[in-house]
Amino acid sequence: MIRFFAVSKRFPTGQSALDNLDLEILRGEFCFITGASGAGKTTLLKLIFREDVPTSGQILVNGRNVAQIPRSKIPFLRRTIGVVFQDFRLIERKTIFENVAFLPRILGLDHGRQKRVAFEALRRVGLSHRMASFPSQLSGGEKQRVAIARALINEPEILIADEPTGNLDQDLSQEIVRLFLDIHLRGTTVLFATHDRALIESVGHRVITLAHGRLADDRPSRREAYRVPRPLDDATSGSADPQATTASRSPSDSTTANWTEEEPE
Amino acid sequence: MNFLQALAYFLREAAVGLARSLRVSLLAILTIAVSLFLSGALLLVTENLARTVRDWRAAARFVVYVARDASDSARNGLRSAIEHGSWTGAIEEVTPEKARERFTRAFPSLAELVAGRGEDALPYSFEAEMKSVPPGESARFDAWVAELRARPEVVMVDADQDWISQIETLLALVRGLGLALAAILLGASVFTIASVVRLTSFLYREEIAVMRLVGATEFYIRGPFYCEGILQGLLGGMLAVGALGAVHLLLAQKVASSLVAGALAARFLSPVELAGLVAFGGVAGWTGAVVSLSRESLAAPES
Numbered sequence: 001m002i003r004f005f006a007v008s009k010r011f012p013t014g015q016s017a018l019d020n021l022d023l024e025i026l027r028g029e030f031c032f033i034t035g036a037s038g039a040g041k042t043t044l045l046k047l048i049f050r051e052d053v054p055t056s057g058q059i060l061v062n063g064r065n066v067a068q069i070p071r072s073k074i075p076f077l078r079r080t081i082g083v084v085f086q087d088f089r090l091i092e093r094k095t096i097f098e099n100v101a102f103l104p105r106i107l108g109l110d111h112g113r114q115k116r117v118a119f120e121a122l123r124r125v126g127l128s129h130r131m132a133s134f135p136s137q138l139s140g141g142e143k144q145r146v147a148i149a150r151a152l153i154n155e156p157e158i159l160i161a162d163e164p165t166g167n168l169d170q171d172l173s174q175e176i177v178r179l180f181l182d183i184h185l186r187g188t189t190v191l192f193a194t195h196d197r198a199l200i201e202s203v204g205h206r207v208i209t210l211a212h213g214r215l216a217d218d219r220p221s222r223r224e225a226y227r228v229p230r231p232l233d234d235a236t237s238g239s240a241d242p243q244a245t246t247a248s249r250s251p252s253d254s255t256t257a258n259w260t261e262e263e264p265e
Numbered sequence: 266m267n268f269l270q271a272l273a274y275f276l277r278e279a280a281v282g283l284a285r286s287l288r289v290s291l292l293a294i295l296t297i298a299v300s301l302f303l304s305g306a307l308l309l310v311t312e313n314l315a316r317t318v319r320d321w322r323a324a325a326r327f328v329v330y331v332a333r334d335a336s337d338s339a340r341n342g343l344r345s346a347i348e349h350g351s352w353t354g355a356i357e358e359v360t361p362e363k364a365r366e367r368f369t370r371a372f373p374s375l376a377e378l379v380a381g382r383g384e385d386a387l388p389y390s391f392e393a394e395m396k397s398v399p400p401g402e403s404a405r406f407d408a409w410v411a412e413l414r415a416r417p418e419v420v421m422v423d424a425d426q427d428w429i430s431q432i433e434t435l436l437a438l439v440r441g442l443g444l445a446l447a448a449i450l451l452g453a454s455v456f457t458i459a460s461v462v463r464l465t466s467f468l469y470r471e472e473i474a475v476m477r478l479v480g481a482t483e484f485y486i487r488g489p490f491y492c493e494g495i496l497q498g499l500l501g502g503m504l505a506v507g508a509l510g511a512v513h514l515l516l517a518q519k520v521a522s523s524l525v526a527g528a529l530a531a532r533f534l535s536p537v538e539l540a541g542l543v544a545f546g547g548v549a550g551w552t553g554a555v556v557s558l559s560r561e562s563l564a565a566p567e568s
Contacts, residue, residue, distance in 0.1 A: 049478075072482070079480035091472050093281075103479045108270055150479065 001027040001158065001189050002048060007057030009043050009213070017043035018054070019213040025191065027157075030184045030221070032200045033193040035210035041193040044210065045160050048191070049081045050074050062157070079103065082151025082159040082188075086166035088143040090135040090150075096122065097131040100150045121149040125179055141172035148179060158189045165194060173199055271488060278489035279496050282465045290497060293454075293461040293553075297501030297546050298508070300450035305509045305534065305542050307443035312538075313531055314436050318429060322397060325425035327410070331389040335418035340389070343418055347391055350409055351402075354394030361387050388420060395426060403430060451549055454501070458553025462494050466558065491554045498550020502543035509534070509542075 004023035010016050018040045025031050033041045046052040047059050053067045060066070061077070069077060090099050098105075101118040109117065122128040125145035135143055144164055151159055161180065165173035177192075177199060184190045194200065200207055209217035283290045329347060331340055347353055359367075364387035369376040379386035406426060414422050466473065476486050513533050534542070 075477075075480040075482045077480075078478065083478055089471070089475050089478065091475055102476070102481070105274070106481055106485045108267060154480070 001025055001029075001062060002191075003058075003060040004044075004047075005058040005060070007047065007054045007059055009040075009047065009052065010055045016213050018047075018210075021057070021210075021213070021215055023208065023215065023218075025189065028184075028187055028189055030181070030190045030203075030205040031192065032203070032205060032207045033191060033210065034195055034197070034200060034207060035216065036195065039210040040213040041195075041210055042162055043213075045083075045162050045191060045193055048158070048160060049078055049083055079154050080157050082148075082154070082156035084144070084147050084151050084159070084161040084164045086163035088135070088140075088147045088167075090143060090146060092135050094134075095131065096127065096133050096135070096138070096146050099135065099146060100131075100153055102150070103153055117153060118149075121153045122146070124152060124182070125149045140168050141175060144168060144172075144176055145179065148176070148183075152183065156188065158191070159183055161190070161192045163194055164192070165196060165199065174202070177203060271485070272492075274485075275488040275492040276496075279492035282469070282489060282493045283496060285468060286461065286465050289461045289464055290493075293457045293497045294501045294504065296457040297451075297454040297498055297549060298504035300447070300454045300549075301502050301505035301542050301546050302508050303450055304443075304447035304545075305505055306512070307439075307447060308538065308542075309509065309513070309534055311436065311440050311443060312534070314432075314439070316532065318432055318436060321425070321432075322429050325395045325429055327393055327395055327422060327424035327426065329391045329393070329413060329422050330420040331391070332418050332420050333385065333388060335389075339418040343413075343416060344391060346413065346416070347393055350393075352396045352406055352409070354396055356394075357392045359390045359392055361385075361389055364388070364390065395424075451545075454498075455549050455553045455556065458494050458497050458550050459557035461497065462490050462554045462557040465493060466490055487558055490558055491551060494550035494552075494554025494557075495547045496550065498546035498548065498553070499543060500546075501550070502546025505546070506539050506542055509539075 002023075002025040004021050007018055007021045007023075008016070009018040021040075021044070023044075033044060035041055043052065047054055048061060048066065050066045050069065058065050058067065062080070064077075066077060091102075094102075097115070097118050100121055101114040104114045104117050118131065119128050122131060125148050127142060127145050127149065130138065130142065130146075135146065138146065144167075148164075159180070164180075165176050168176060173196065180190055180192060181203070204222040206221040207217070207219045208215065209219075329343065331343065335343075344356065344358070347356060365379050368379055368387060403426070410422050410424055410426075413419055473486055510533070
């Protein structure tokens with residue numbers, strides 16, 4: 001699903017963020033990305049959703065080199081990738097519904113369908129009753145759940161989280177991680193950047209450790225059952241159990257893909 | 266999202282943007298209103314002046330005054346020379362009696378000036394209607410008038426063309442200056458709107474980042490800002506048109522009998538010209554938004 005081939009990223013200042021990184025993340029995997037501050041975690045994630053481009057090397061997402069896609073196509077790439085940040089990045093002047101339903105709205109869904117889609121996304125994170133609230137009326141954990149709902153609204157194939165628990169206490173962090181695990185169970189590939197070792201150990205999934213922009217360690221998952229391929233997954237990635245496959249996306253989930261590229265540029 | 270949905274969304278967001286930075290938005294609207302008001306006022310004055318000059322030109326005449334001691338044959342020769350001029354229309358001979366009668370009728374209080382002086386009071390003259398002189402032939406016309414002036418039986422030639430040409434030159438100068446002034450003012454308006462849109466986009470920078478993150482295209486990110494610029498321009502244009510109308514109405518009431526006011530502001534701008542002013546405001550606003558957003562403020566982080 002995601003492959004890094006000899007990827008390096010050097011900033012204009014000369015500082016190196018990633019150095020000749022080779023990496024493969026399979027469809028349906030849950031991967032922690034960890035490492036000290038400045039190890040290259042955020043840069044790695046940014047390269048996947050084309051917030052940044054590598055200095056050299058190739059990054060394939062679903063077989064497409066994201067560094068080469070034209071600028072006008074970046075929005076369409078991003079609609080297939082949900083992103084969650086430590087600082088939530090919610091729009092303060094908009095309601096929770098408006099924050100979550102932004103993408104369906106610009107894609108032209110009627111208000112009723114926007115509401116249904118937003119309600120479903122918020123229901124998944126347990127906040128369907130707060131649709132009319134504003135971000136300032138929510139706790140940190142709730143804000144992060146709204147951000148997750150927004151990231152899930154278009155049923156992304158990939159969910160990227162950059163230190164999503166960084167601003168939360170331990171209980172809330174566990175709650176958020178459980179949410180990510182639930183999302184992963186539905187077949188979404190999850191990349192979760194954190195430096196919280198205890199959190200990582202409590203889950204037991206694959207851990208990619210970066211140090212100075214290089215791959216320092218790549219520990220496979222201890223919970224193979226969580227590697228859930230999607231129904232159309234290719235044969236090479238599938239070692240999942242049948243039960244897990246049943247738990248993946250329902251056929252109706254794929255309908256959202258139909259309205260992904262309807263919008264004029 | 267279809268075009269109408271997009272437009273509704275842009276307008277709603279633009280209105281929110283205007284309200285969010287109300288003071289600077291008002292400043293931009295006022296700046297463009299003042300610019301368009303002055304441009305419109307110049308247009309009004311020059312249009313009216315041009316129309317008045319056209320009227321004057323249509324009614325232009327030239328008068329050739331004949332020396333008192335000129336013989337009949339010299340007078341007839343002069344008449345023939347005037348008649349053969351390419352620019353001459355109908356000719357009227359004005360005898361001293363007729364001239365005195367006209368003077369008395371036009372200036373009754375001054376009638377005694379010419380009452381006791383018989384035929385010496387006013388000279389014999391030929392009054393000729395003038396056909397329009399094309400701009401390229403004015404030199405030929407001037408030469409012809411000079412020839413007439415050089416004739417011994419001619420005392421004076423009074424041609425309206427002379428001062429009409431001077432007024433036309435003045436009008437062209439006013440038009441040029443007006444255009445230059447309008448261009449400077451509109452440039453200032455575009456700059457102001459660009460600054461306001463830039464400020465608004467700065468206020469929205471976090472939202473823009475979020476919009477990009479969730480996959481909004483540039484069309485949807487920039488649309489509200491373009492709409493905001495256009496709205497500011499249109500509002501400024503409407504304000505300018507309203508102010509022009511009010512001032513014109515005031516002038517019409519206060520100085521309706523004034524020759525100058527009549528010449529400068531007798532006719533108000535046509536609906537097309539007024540719509541053009543408002544539309545020009547919209548275009549200036551849009552230009553401001555484009556100028557503003559073409560800089561780095563909204564540019565996606567180039568990778």
